[in-house]
Amino acid sequence: MKKDIASYLILIIFILIPAALGIILGTAGFDDPGFYTILMGIRLPRTLAALVLGGALAVSGYLLQVFFSNPIAGPFVLGISGGAKLMTAVVLILFLGRGIHINSAGMVLASFIGAAISTMAVLFISRYTDRMSVLVLSGVMIGYICSALTDFLITFADDRNIVNLHYWSMGSFSGMNMGNVLCFSVFAVIGLAGSFALKKPIGAYLTGEEYARSVGVDLKLFRILLILCSSLLSATVTAFAGPISFVGVAVPHLARRMFRTVRPEKMIPACFLGGAAFCLISDLAARLLFSPTELSISSVTAVFGAPVVIMVLLERGRRHD
Amino acid sequence: MTEGIILETRNLTVGYGRKPVVSGVDMALRAGEITAVAGENGCGKSTLLKTLGGAIPPLSGTMEAMGQDITGLSAKERAKLMAIVMTRAVRPDYFTCHDMVSSGRYPYTGRLGTLSDHDLDIVEEAMEITGTRDIKDRYMSEISDGQRQLVMLSRAIAQEPKILLLDEPTNFLDIKHKKLFADVVKGLVSKGEMTVIMSMHELDIVKETADRVMTIKNGGILKQGKTSDILTDAFIAELFDLSH
Numbered sequence: 001m002k003k004d005i006a007s008y009l010i011l012i013i014f015i016l017i018p019a020a021l022g023i024i025l026g027t028a029g030f031d032d033p034g035f036y037t038i039l040m041g042i043r044l045p046r047t048l049a050a051l052v053l054g055g056a057l058a059v060s061g062y063l064l065q066v067f068f069s070n071p072i073a074g075p076f077v078l079g080i081s082g083g084a085k086l087m088t089a090v091v092l093i094l095f096l097g098r099g100i101h102i103n104s105a106g107m108v109l110a111s112f113i114g115a116a117i118s119t120m121a122v123l124f125i126s127r128y129t130d131r132m133s134v135l136v137l138s139g140v141m142i143g144y145i146c147s148a149l150t151d152f153l154i155t156f157a158d159d160r161n162i163v164n165l166h167y168w169s170m171g172s173f174s175g176m177n178m179g180n181v182l183c184f185s186v187f188a189v190i191g192l193a194g195s196f197a198l199k200k201p202i203g204a205y206l207t208g209e210e211y212a213r214s215v216g217v218d219l220k221l222f223r224i225l226l227i228l229c230s231s232l233l234s235a236t237v238t239a240f241a242g243p244i245s246f247v248g249v250a251v252p253h254l255a256r257r258m259f260r261t262v263r264p265e266k267m268i269p270a271c272f273l274g275g276a277a278f279c280l281i282s283d284l285a286a287r288l289l290f291s292p293t294e295l296s297i298s299s300v301t302a303v304f305g306a307p308v309v310i311m312v313l314l315e316r317g318r319r320h321d
Numbered sequence: 322m323t324e325g326i327i328l329e330t331r332n333l334t335v336g337y338g339r340k341p342v343v344s345g346v347d348m349a350l351r352a353g354e355i356t357a358v359a360g361e362n363g364c365g366k367s368t369l370l371k372t373l374g375g376a377i378p379p380l381s382g383t384m385e386a387m388g389q390d391i392t393g394l395s396a397k398e399r400a401k402l403m404a405i406v407m408t409r410a411v412r413p414d415y416f417t418c419h420d421m422v423s424s425g426r427y428p429y430t431g432r433l434g435t436l437s438d439h440d441l442d443i444v445e446e447a448m449e450i451t452g453t454r455d456i457k458d459r460y461m462s463e464i465s466d467g468q469r470q471l472v473m474l475s476r477a478i479a480q481e482p483k484i485l486l487l488d489e490p491t492n493f494l495d496i497k498h499k500k501l502f503a504d505v506v507k508g509l510v511s512k513g514e515m516t517v518i519m520s521m522h523e524l525d526i527v528k529e530t531a532d533r534v535m536t537i538k539n540g541g542i543l544k545q546g547k548t549s550d551i552l553t554d555a556f557i558a559e560l561f562d563l564s565h
Contacts, residue, residue, distance in 0.1 A: 071414065200427070200434030207424045207476070208411035214374060215427035215480060216400035262415045 004266065007258050011270070014277035015051065018284045022047040025288060045176035047280065049184070053173070053237045054247060054279025055272035056188040058255075059195055060233035061248025062271045066202055066264075067226050070132040071256075071312050074248030075234035078135075079142030080118045081245075084238035085169060086146040086153075087114025092165065093157045104183040104239070111239035115231040118142055133313070147243075171242040171298035173283050184240050191233035192272065198225055199264040206262060244279070245298040246305025251275045253312055278304070327352045327516050328373070328391075328484060333382030335365065335372040341380055342368045345541050350484065350516050355506065357531035357548070358520040361561060364537045366520035370488045373518070374405050386484070400428035404477035406490045410469050412462040418472045419457040422447055425479030447479040448472075451505050467498030474505060485509070487519035491526070499523060503530045528552055536560050 023043050032038070061074040075081045091110035095102050102110075125138045147169075154165050167174070201222045204212040213219050237244060255270040256262055282300040289295060326349045333346040343365035350356055358366045371377050373384065375391070384391045386402055394402065404425065425447070426440045436444070448454040451471040456464055461472070470490055477485055487506070491499040503526045509515045521527050527534060527548065534552055535545040538560060544551055557563070 069411065069413070197433075200430065200432065203420075203434055204424050204427050206411075206413050206416055207421060210376060210407060211405070211410075211424070211473075211476075213376060213396075214400065214403075214405045215424060216396040217427070218396060256415050260415055261417075261420075262413055263420060 004259060008269070008273065011273035011277055015273060015280060018277070018280035019047050019051060022050070022280060022284050022287070025284075027292070041177065042174075045178050045181045046173050046283070048181045049173040049176045049241060050279040050283040051276040052181075052185055052188050053241050053244075055274075055276040056184075056191060056233040057237045057244060057247045058251035058271040058275025058278070059192060059268055060230045060237070061275075062252040062255075062264075062267055063195060063202075063226055063230035063233075064248065065252055066205060066262075067223065067230070068126065068132070068135065069208075070135065071253060071316070072132060072136055072249055072309055073139075074246070074252075075115070075230070075237075076143065076243060076245045076247070077249055077309070078118070078122045078139035079144075079146060080115050080122070080139075080231065080234055081238050081243035082143035082146030082150075083118025083121075084111040084115040084235045085243050086150045087111060087117070088239055089150045089153050089165060089169065093153055097157070104180055107239040108183070108187055108236055112231055112235035114146075115235040115238070116227075118146070119227055119231055143243075167296075168242045170296040171244045171301075172286075172294075173241050173279070173297060174294070176240065180240055184236050187232060187236040191229050191236065192268070194225070194229040194232070195264075195268055198222070198229065199268070202226070202264040241297070243298065245302045246309065247275055247278055247301050249312075250301075250305035250308035251278050253308055325352050326350065328384070328386050328518075330373075330385075331383045333372070333384060334380040335368045335377070336380050337368070337377065339380070341540065343537055343540055343542075346382065348535055348542070348545065350518055351533075352516050353510060353514070354532040355510055355517040355519065355530055356533045356535060357527040358518065358535050358537065359522075359524065359527060359552075359560065360537035360543075365540070366537060367488055369537070370405075370486050370518065370520055374403055374486045375399050397428045400480065400482075402482060403484045403486055404480035404482035405486045405488065406470065406473045406477050408489045408492045410461070410473050412460075412469070414460065414462050416461050417458055418448070418453060418461060418464065418468075418475075419444065421461055421472055422453075422457070422475045422479050425476040428480065443481065444475075444479050447475040450478055450509065451475045452501075465498075467494045467501070470494060470498070470502060471505070474502065478509065483514060483516060485515055485517045485519075487517065487521075489520050489522065491521065491523065499526060506530065524552060524557060 064073040064078060065071055088107055088111045121142055122139050126135055129135055150169050154169060201217045204215055204217050209219055251274040252271050255267055255274045259266050259270050283297055286295040286297050286300045328350040330346050330348050334341045334344040336342040360366055372379050422444050423436055426436060430436060430440060448457055451474050453468060453471050453475055456468060491502050506517055507530050510517055531548045534548045536543040543560060
């Protein structure tokens with residue numbers, strides 16, 4: 001118990017430090033006349049985006065790992081972020097092309113539908129294989145297809161507004177305003193509260209589906225609710241920040257090792273805090289490493305996150321030999 | 322309902338989809354007894370137990386527990402009536418034996434599944450009964466198959482069922498753990514309220530532990546009755562097509 005509190009405190013410190021640096025560091029200093037505007041209009045929303053969306057993404061990954069009983073499942077590797085991105089791009093281009101403005105909630109809805117379609121595709125594939133490597137490879141392929149289609153759409157869409165989509169489609173926390181922050185926070189809180197409300201059946205589901213059913217879990221309902229929560233969380237992230245790679249896989253794994261449990265009451269808060277810290281640090285790196293040139297957030301998260309996936313695969317491979 | 326009968330089926334047909342696997346099952350579990358189900362691989366022992374446990378619906382016929390139709394029970398009521406142990410258990414990383422046994426308290430906990438002191442006492446006691454209390458903080462992924470099945474049995478005990486359904490629980494265990502498992506089951510039944518139905522291949526263990534035996538062959542019940550009456554060498558040869 002004491003150890004857990006210490007672990008949570010460490011995570012909070014890893015959130016506070018990069019968050020503070022993200023707000024302070026940059027080309028404009030305290031004495032600049034426009035500093036307050038830059039702070040409230042650019043740096044604070046960006047920092048909050050990395051914090052809330054990063055946390056949401058990691059929790060979404062944890063839910064998928066529970067669902068597939070697979071420690072390398074995640075919204076990005078299963079192609080769910082890709083589907084969300086494609087659907088958001090399609091809707092944006094269709095509407096913007098006709099001069100119709102859609103609000104943030106509309107974007108989340110489009111993204112959610114895309115995430116749901118991808119999830120359905122992955123579920124369909126999962127009926128034909130028990131091997132997690134096959135499932136993940138299929139998901140990665142779905143992600144590539146969605147990415148290629150999105151690139152195609154963006155390349156051939158000539159509207160000026162859509163040029164900005166290019167950055168979004170590679171993943172970025174930039175360009176947020178406080179209105180966006182309010183909107184994604186609402187969706188994230190709904191998704192997180194929903195996940196926490198599922199903690200009892202999640203705990204039972206970890207014992208395997210047949211045992212879960214035998215103690216009284218309504219498997220069908222539980223699966224639907226779990227996927228809804230996970231899709232809402234990853235769709236919210238994708239609608240605002242584009243696809244962000246490997247956070248959903250790497251963070252739950254690191255959280256498992258840190259807290260030495262898979263139980264939801266510890267993992268949901270641990271994943272949220274860990275995802276927030278991971279994305280804040282990655283975003284800081286993306287902004288500052290080659291300043292003033294900015295890296296895409298996914299390039300940074302991939303550098304940290306992909307090795308973790310390899311580590312998990314090797315670890316499991318060794319154990320099952 | 323006959324006195325002392327806790328579960329009764331009449332003309333029960335079990336199977337998958339529309340394909341019957343075993344038909345015409347008339348059986349009665351007597352309270353405080355161990356009933357073994359025997360037969361060849363694939364004869365339908367598992368299908369029968371899965372149907373009784375509610376994992377798959379019966380194709381026709383009735384199943385009653387203490388005079389009440391069990392297909393009409395809610396998932397929670399059914400979970401308080403019956404607990405299962407199957408051949409295989411999942412072994413998630415970082416999931417302790419104590420976590421596993423605690424999951425048996427599911428039908429009794431509130432909305433968020435928080436365990437009360439009473440629940441924790443029952444979990445401890447269930448692990449004490451199977452002798453797994455020493456390993457309660459170890460992960461399911463790092464214990465032996467034999468220990469794992471004893472933990473799964475503790476999980477079922479913590480569920481406080483009236484009926485225990487054991488579906489080939491000892492298949493992968495060494496002889497020491499097979500015996501240990503059977504002894505714990507026998508001890509549970511002799512102590513009180515628990516009634517057991519189990520499918521098992523090890524006929525020597527069946528002879529030692531089961532009060533009654535039900536045998537399945539060619540999609541139906543071949544013979545059932547007291548263990549000593551049923552499991553004669555001649556009948557075992559007939560059941561498994563062994564020629565002498």
